[in-house]
Amino acid sequence: MCLAIPAKVAALSEGNLATVDILGVTREISVDLTPTAQVGDYVLVHAGFAIEVVDEQFAQETIDLIKQFPELAGDEAPAPAAV
DSSP: OOOOEEEEEEEEETTTEEEEEETTEEEEEEOTTOTTOOTTOEEEEETTEEEEEEOHHHHHHHHHHHHTSHHHHTSSOOOOOOO
16 A cells, blocks of 8 residues: 655755655655645655645645554554454
8 A cells, every 4th residue: 555645845955856844754855746846835745756736724634634543653653463
């Protein structure tokens, strides 16, 4: 399964790179596939690439959903399976 995570563009730099905030973590990604992305926009990030510019409401709804599943957000390790 592939998962794209919403991120807010914090800065754009040369080489079609952007610094984004993903759930409080800063990453550098490529915006080659989303040349219209601007600082302040939300983008969906997959495998180090912004693959789509999305509106803030969609991004926030997705972030809220991800936070309901801590194993997706990396906040904690999954609980062991009951035997």
